Amino acid sequence: MTPNLPLVILVGIMVAAGVTLVLERSLTRILIGFVLIGNGVSVLYLVISGPAGTAPIVGLSDDPMSDPLPQAMVLTAIVITLGVTSFGLALAYRAWQLTGHDDVQDDVEDDAIRRRAEKDETSVTFDEADAALPDEEGSDRPRRIAPRDGTP
Amino acid sequence: MNQIVLLPVILPLLGAGLCLVFGRSAFAQRIISIAILALVVTVAAVLLVRADRFGPQTVNVGGWPADIGISLVADRLSALMLLVSTVVTLCVLLYSFGQGIVEFGRDAPLSVFHPTFLVLSAGVSNAFLSADLFNLFVGFEILLVSSYVLITLGGTGARVRSGTIYIVVSMISSVVFLVAIACVYAATGTVNLAALAGRIEELPSGVSNLLQLLLLTTFCIKAAVFPLSAWLPDSYPTAPAPVTAVFAGLLTKVGIYAIIRTQTLLFPDNDLRTLLLWAAVLTMVVGILGAVAQSDIKRILSFTLVSHIGYMLFGVAIGSTMGLSGAIFYIAHHITVQTTLFLVAGLVEYRSSTTNLDKLGGLARAAPVLAVMFFVPAMNLAGIPPFSGFLGKLTLVEAGVDDHRWLSYVAVAAAIVTSLLTLYAIAKVWNRAFWQPAETGHEAGDDLGHDSHGGSMHGRSGVSTKTERTSTWKAVDDDQQRLPLGMVVPTLMLVACSVALTVVAGPLLAFTTRAAEELQGRSAYVTAVLGGGG
Numbered sequence: 042m043t044p045n046l047p048l049v050i051l052v053g054i055m056v057a058a059g060v061t062l063v064l065e066r067s068l069t070r071i072l073i074g075f076v077l078i079g080n081g082v083s084v085l086y087l088v089i090s091g092p093a094g095t096a097p098i099v100g101l102s103d104d105p106m107s108d109p110l111p112q113a114m115v116l117t118a119i120v121i122t123l124g125v126t127s128f129g130l131a132l133a134y135r136a137w138q139l140t141g142h143d144d145v146q147d148d149v150e151d152d153a154i155r156r157r158a159e160k161d162e163t164s165v166t167f168d169e170a171d172a173a174l175p176d177e178e179g180s181d182r183p184r185r186i187a188p189r190d191g192t193p
Numbered sequence: 194m195n196q197i198v199l200l201p202v203i204l205p206l207l208g209a210g211l212c213l214v215f216g217r218s219a220f221a222q223r224i225i226s227i228a229i230l231a232l233v234v235t236v237a238a239v240l241l242v243r244a245d246r247f248g249p250q251t252v253n254v255g256g257w258p259a260d261i262g263i264s265l266v267a268d269r270l271s272a273l274m275l276l277v278s279t280v281v282t283l284c285v286l287l288y289s290f291g292q293g294i295v296e297f298g299r300d301a302p303l304s305v306f307h308p309t310f311l312v313l314s315a316g317v318s319n320a321f322l323s324a325d326l327f328n329l330f331v332g333f334e335i336l337l338v339s340s341y342v343l344i345t346l347g348g349t350g351a352r353v354r355s356g357t358i359y360i361v362v363s364m365i366s367s368v369v370f371l372v373a374i375a376c377v378y379a380a381t382g383t384v385n386l387a388a389l390a391g392r393i394e395e396l397p398s399g400v401s402n403l404l405q406l407l408l409l410t411t412f413c414i415k416a417a418v419f420p421l422s423a424w425l426p427d428s429y430p431t432a433p434a435p436v437t438a439v440f441a442g443l444l445t446k447v448g449i450y451a452i453i454r455t456q457t458l459l460f461p462d463n464d465l466r467t468l469l470l471w472a473a474v475l476t477m478v479v480g481i482l483g484a485v486a487q488s489d490i491k492r493i494l495s496f497t498l499v500s501h502i503g504y505m506l507f508g509v510a511i512g513s514t515m516g517l518s519g520a521i522f523y524i525a526h527h528i529t530v531q532t533t534l535f536l537v538a539g540l541v542e543y544r545s546s547t548t549n550l551d552k553l554g555g556l557a558r559a560a561p562v563l564a565v566m567f568f569v570p571a572m573n574l575a576g577i578p579p580f581s582g583f584l585g586k587l588t589l590v591e592a593g594v595d596d597h598r599w600l601s602y603v604a605v606a607a608a609i610v611t612s613l614l615t616l617y618a619i620a621k622v623w624n625r626a627f628w629q630p631a632e633t634g635h636e637a638g639d640d641l642g643h644d645s646h647g648g649s650m651h652g653r654s655g656v657s658t659k660t661e662r663t664s665t666w667k668a669v670d671d672d673q674q675r676l677p678l679g680m681v682v683p684t685l686m687l688v689a690c691s692v693a694l695t696v697v698a699g700p701l702l703a704f705t706t707r708a709a710e711e712l713q714g715r716s717a718y719v720t721a722v723l724g725g726g727g
Contacts, residue, residue, distance in 0.1 A: 063365065068357060079368060085372065114327050118371055121331075121334045121338075125334075128360075132345065135345075139350045139353060
């Protein structure tokens with residue numbers, strides 16, 4: 042089988058653009074990236090189904106017919122991608138309702154470590170300058186809700 | 194008779210539809226869910242017996258021949274996974290009824306939970322039974338999409354936050370799986386596992402290694418194997434207790450099942466054993482170090498879940514009959530025990546409104562039944578001798594020693610260290626939440642001011658006045674302090690199951706050895722799928 046080069050290049054571009062978007066913070070961009078990757082992979086299924094032929098109905102013509110199996114698979118994949126994307130959009134909307142933005146937020150673990158650091162429950166390797174901050178109740182409150190990097 | 198292989202997939206889907214029809218009546222939904230899952234358990238048991246006696250049970254959906262259509266196969270491995278998973282699902286469902294009023298009553302519409310739960314069960318069954326890669330993908334998607342709904346149930350802030358990470362990671366892993374399937378099809382012209390078994394051997398080793406790596410990457414994300422496991426400990430704990438329990442028990446094990454199936458059937462003489470062994474070692478050690486550092490029961494359990502995935506991968510990587518047998522045994526053991534522990538964590542949360550060890554204390558005296566329910570599976574997880582966890586680990590360690598390679602010895606050492614550290618992490622939970630009185634929790638900075646609420650506890654359980662005065666339990670009224678029977682009984686059932694696994698360990702180990710031999714033989718599976726069925 043000789044693969045169809047323009048299609049392969051198209052797959053590459055779509056997936057690369059999709060991966061770039063997925064690495065963003067905003068869930069909406071991640072979803073657009075996911076759609077791009079998903080569509081890129083769908084095109085990949087066109088590549089693997091080999092050269093295009095006639096409709097895959099036995100007895101219709103003597104010319105070589107297209108391979109129907111990848112098309113059946115890619116239909117399923119498209120439907121699944123559609124469903125997942127719509128769920129993701131609903132999730133992004135819900136996140137926006139709750140927080141006013143749809144950024145994917147940090148692991149709670151990072152937060153917990155920061156809090157423990159402020160309580161001096163740290164290992165000796167913890168940065169001295171930060172640990173020396175006042176840690177009475179109240180004075181460390183604003184730091185807890187301090188903005189994550191990048192967002193106001 | 195082979196047609197019953199279809200039932201574990203069809204029945205829950207049918208049940209989900211019926212649940213939606215009766216969406217207004219929680220009672221009808223419960224009856225339907227229980228009846229369906231009980232039926233599936235029966236079917237799985239029948240399949241297990243038949244697969245053991247007569248070889249793999251096959252059915253070609255719609256009567257299409259296996260190479261074109263979709264086949265479902267229940268061999269010994271699939272049937273065992275199916276039985277264990279459905280029993281666990283049934284118990285968790287019963288537990289969720291008990292918890293329903295508390296957790297779901299206000300937070301989320303009940304009508305969503307039951308259908309989604311049944312669809313999840315259908316997806317898990319489909320993944321265990323499917324005999325071709327694309328149907329495996331569909332099974333994964335069914336269970337993943339329903340897990341998206343379950344993990345964000347109620348749409349609270351915390352769940353949306355942790356659910357987002359889980360969903361994005363799962364979506365990406367699904368896309369990787371699609372790429373893997375496309376490559377497999379391009380290289381071989383089929384996605385049927387049995388047909389692939391022969392055709393992949395004919396491929397150049399570079400191509401087959403690429404296919405293997407693609408499939409392994411996908412399944413390792415789903416199974417939370419070390420470099421790809423970071424999503425799990427953060428996303429599981431915030432979901433409702435029954436949801437976390439069923440995820441912890443089943444979803445990662447589906448990934449491990451897929452690894453076992455593809456490794457044994459498609460890549461029997463693989464060059465990647467060393468890589469897999471390293472992944473197993475790192476998963477065990479890094480996972481358990483995470484658990485040691487945590488101070489929340491649910492998070493500790495999530496990390497032990499990651500860590501113990503390493504044991505199963507270890508058995509697969511060794512690849513001998515004993516290694517595979519140990520891995521299969523360990524999966525059965527671990528599904529039961531890990532689910533039980535998460536259900537108990539749910540009970541602790543119900544009892545004390547928190548699972549944070551800094552705020553817990555004195556539970557052994559205040560709730561002795563709860564303490565026993567935690568202690569037995571916890572010791573089982575850590576691998577204390579009489580229990581099945583010990584037997585599973587022993588089999589894996591023996592298999593590792595028999596392998597006679599230095600890396601296997603490293604893995605054996607890692608397995609033993611991990612076991613000890615698991616005991617340490619579990620002992621920490623036991624000491625701080627159950628044994629140690631609650632005063633220290635108070636010193637640890639809990640200033641919520643619930644000191645006056647120990648009163649009603651005093652009369653029933655005889656806690657000393659001192660403990661009562663300094664108790665940091667959150668305000669709970671009389672009803673909440675008594676654990677609801679609807680939650681305790683299913684948990685007890687699962688504890689009994691995990692103990693029963695110890696009692697029947699001999700026959701079970703013999704069975705898993707037969708399953709491992711069947712996997713290594715490959716011919717039974719291939720002839721069952723390609724030769725017969727109907």
